[in-house]
Amino acid sequence: MGAAKKATVYVDQDLHKAARIHAAESDQSLSDVINEALASYFADIQDDIDDLAVIKKREKESRIPMAKVLSKLKADGVI
Secondary structure, three states: OOOOOOOOOOOHHHHHHHHHHHHOOOOHHHHHHHHHHHHHHHHHHHHHHHHHHHHHOOOOOOOOOHHHHHHHHHHOOOO
16 A cells, blocks of 8 residues: 555544444554555455456357256256
8 A cells, every 4th residue: 555645534423433443443543444444445346347347348249048058067967
């Protein structure tokens, strides 16, 4: 992670309380808890963005009906 940047944000009271409690219980600073939460959130979003890019890239591929896939797997003894 890069250098820390100071920011003022307004957080829902209940979220703030939960974050403070979590910070105290895990012996972390509130900043650390918020940084971890934001990093996790944006990592999840990046996964979604990556998935959408793959879908877009493959959208012209032919489609195979699920029934056909299952029949092939059964015929091959996989299921």
